[in-house]
Amino acid sequence: MQMRNSFLAIGAVIAGSTLAMLGATWAATAIESRSAAAARSKLLESGITWVAVDSDGLQVRLTGTAPNExxxxxxxxxxxxxxxSxxxxxxxxVTAMxxxxxxxxxxxxxxxxxxxxLIGLVxxxxxxxxxxxxxxxxxxxxPVSDMLEAADYAxxxxxxxxxxxxxxxxxxxPRSKISVAEDRVAITAISASAEEKRRLEADLxxxxxxGVQLQMDISAPRPVLTPFTLRFVMDESGSRFDACSADSDAARARIIAAGRLAGAEGKLQCTVGLGVPTPRWAAAVEAGIAAVAELEGGTITFSDADxxxxxxxxxxxxxxxxxVGELQTKLPGVFSLEATLPPKRDPALQGPAEFTxxxxxxxxxxxxxxxxDELLREAVDSFARARFGADRVYIATRLDSEMPEGWAVRVLAGLESLxxxxxxxxVVRQDLVEVSGVTGNSDARDRISRILSERLGQGETFRVGVRYDEAFDPLAALPTPQECxxxxxxxxxxxxxxxxxxxAEVDGAAREVIDALAExxxxxxxxxxxxxxxxxSQGSAGGNRSLSQARAEAxxxxxQGRRLPVQAFVAVGHGExxxxADNETEExxxxxxxxxFNLLREPEPGPAPSPVAEAEAAVAAARAEAESGAEAEAEDGTETTTTAGANADAADSDGGDGAEGEEITIAAAEVDPVNGAVRSVTIPAGDASEAGANAEDGDEALEFVASDESYPRPPRRP
Structure with a gap:
């Protein structure tokens, strides 16, 4: 019995121990689970997902790779x-640094x-x-404001x-912002003209x-276009712009798009400038080009509001x-339209009077x-010699007093364009003035259209067939100052x-170097x-500066001894x-x-003299000379003229109001020494022309004044 009780006691102890162990294990597992779950929740709330949380008994293990400490x-x-903790x-x-x-x-x-x-880090x-x-x-x-910082890196x-x-x-x-990085150079600048802008962009x-990317944004001021001209032609050669002007980039895009719709092909140019007669210029031009396209041929010319x-x-x-009726309705009210349908030509009436x-x-x-008449012949001869050179003109014209009205204006305007x-x-005819050829001036066709439009007046017909050739462009032929x-x-x-x-004596062996510089x-x-x-750096600073000055002057x-254009050169000695290079070594x-040699500044063209002002001065001098009685007469009694403001006695060749012995002034100015511009030509109105007439003591005289723009003849390449 006693032994039985002992076994029961031992069994009770074993059962209690087992229950205690099971309870402890369950409690530890519950604590581990709750601790790991709480840690994961806390990390997820903070957006951290790269950490793994595990429990090992009462310990919480954190594993994973942190981006930084x-x-x-x-x-x-x-x-x-x-x-x-x-x-x-x-x-x-932790990720390696x-x-x-x-x-x-x-x-x-x-x-x-x-x-x-200068701003930046170098x-x-x-x-x-x-x-x-x-x-x-x-x-x-x-002055140079240096705000550069340096960093000790390669x-x-x-x-x-x-x-x-x-x-x-x-x-x-001279007016620019240049941003330099190791692989890119960005340039923002302002140029003096559109022509200079194109040259700078090409040069840069x-x-x-x-290996260096170049970004350029060079702007140029817009030119003043007078008159504001556009001319669109559709003929057997195709559709094209003889002249094109726009008041904004948006207007230019609209005009070019209208030209392409009318059949114009290739690269179309249109100058953006100031002087537009109305903000609705683009809409008017679109309507005009569409009218030519609907007619399937013809020419439309806009000269300001005409x-x-x-x-x-x-x-x-x-x-x-x-x-024409639809176009008249579409044009803004500021424009004046003149439309012409040429009459059917009679084959028997061929060979019209012309001047070439x-x-x-x-x-x-x-x-x-x-x-x-002879007076117009003298005027044309003087005008041509002033424009093309006194020894470069051959004149073989005939006189016909029955020439059409306005003949003198048409001839002189054509010569100015040529x-x-x-x-x-x-070619000058009653119904047409035509200028054709090759030019080295990229704006020549545009300028010719302006000249003829302004000189001939509204409703007159002219044709411009001019081709630009870079070989005759003086800007393309001459080196830039930077290239020099x-x-x-x-x-x-x-x-x-x-x-x-x-x-400071130049060594004899350096003569070949001086010759190469002169070339x-x-x-x-x-x-x-x-x-x-x-x-x-050897020697004193003052002595080195004096020596360098003397050598530069030498x-x-x-x-100068080689007769080169070095009047604007200056010699400057900078010494040491x-x-x-390093002055510590002989090399x-x-x-x-x-x-x-360093360029101080680019040459700027000086203000061109006004041809109108000089023409008026020449005419005033001629009148003063006439009033003082300083008239020149040929020994045989025929009329004589002088180059600038000449006076002559002449009879009225067509039986008009002029009496015999009437004083006639011919003012054909000399060639401008810089650009060859003509000042003015004054001729009598006896050629039946009314255009540009001036009243002088009751008599009419036709005055032709050269344009404010001067057009030098471009130099030729060898």
Missing amino acids: AARFRVVNLVGSVVQ SRIRDELD RAIEAPRFSVEMLRNDDGIS PGDGRDDTISSRVAGLAPDL EPESWSAAVDFGLEALSML ARRAPQ VTLLATVDTPQALFDRV AQLDDKGMVELRGRLT ALLHQGRL VAGLNAVLAQQKITFSPGS VLTDCPPLEMEVSGHTD VLSAL DLPI GREANRRIE
Whole structure:
């Protein structure tokens, strides 16, 4: 019995122990589960998903890879807010630290008339003044504000090429912002004209280094177009613009689109300028071009607010009437429309009276055909000699007093237009003035259309068949100022100008270098340039500056001795102030002893004299001479004329109101010494022309005044 009780006691103890162990295990598992769940919830609330949470007994294990040490520390703190810190086992990894990357280097160069500013971060050990000193050398007269910072990192591969190109662009653009990075140069600038804008864009694109992206935004002021002209033609040769003007980029796009709808092909140009007669210019032009397209041929000309529509001979009368009526309704009220349907020609009436002028490629012009009288012949001869050269005109015309009204105006306007060409032909008839040929002026066709539209007046017919050839363009033939400077310094890069030691005497061996420099300058336009002298650092600073000044003056004197256009050159001695190499070595000192050429500023054309003002002065002088009795008479009693403001006695050739012995003034100004512009020509109204007549003591006289624009004859390439 006693043994049985013992077994029961032992069984009770074993059962109690088992129950206790089961209870402890269940409690631990519950705590582990709740702790892990609480940690996961806390991390998910904070948006952290890269941590794995596991429980091991009462311990909470954290595994995963933290992006950085701060993220790891944050995870441990978050879990510690729901679980005792002593129970957390941090087994997190941290992403390895990457090597510190170099900063992105860049330089902003800002230039205007007040100075140059440099802003940015450049590579280098400490302060680097190389860019600042080079900028100071580009524009010595402008203050330089240097706000560059340097970082001690290696220079990027294409950094030097980008900086060199940026500095080159800065020297060419006096009003600009240039942003330089290791792989990109962005240029924002203002040019003086559309022509200069095109030249700068082409020049910069050509000089851009390999591997450097170039972005350009060069703007140009809009020209004033007088008259504001557009001329659209549809004939057997196709559809085209002989002249095109627009008041905005949007208007230009609309006009070009209308031209293409009417059949114009290829590259269409339209000048955006000031002087439009109405903001509805584009709408009026669209209506006019559509009218020509509906007529299936003809010409429409807009000259300010005057609109001239000329149909073809084969246009049906009913179609013409309908199209003209619709166009009149669509045109804004400011425009005045004159529409003409040419009459059907009688085959028996061929060979109309005409005047022709033929300009060959050597500049010789032959004048043939009919003129009204001797006075008009003299006026045309003087006008042609002034435009084309006194020894380049051959005149073989016949006189016919029965010429149509306005003949003198048509002939002189045609000659003024022909003077814009390198080679061409002028044909003047009663019903047509036609100018055709080749020119080196890209704006010639536009200008000719303006001249003829303004001179002939509304409703008159003219035709312009002019082709532009770059071979005769003076801008394309002449080197730019920057190219001249580059050519000079390229000569010096091949061989230096040497001097006797310690003196300013040019060494005899340097004569070939001076000759090479003179050859470069021969093709260059007049420039304002600095001849810079530099020395090494040996000797005193004052002595080096004096020596460099004397050497620069010696080089300038050598160039002057070769009769080159160096009047605007200045010699400046910089001494040892601008080294390009280390003065601690013999090679560096040799490099620093040098002569350089630097462009001071680009030449700016001076204001052109007003041809109208000079013509009025010439006429006033002629009248004063006439009133004082200073008349010149030929010994045989015939009339005589002088080149500028000549007086002559002549009888009225057509039996008009002029009495015999009437005073007649012919004012044909001399050629402008700069651009060959004609001042004015005054002829009597006896050629039956009423246009441009001036009353003078009760008698009529027809005055032709040259345009305010002057058109120099472009130089020819060899």
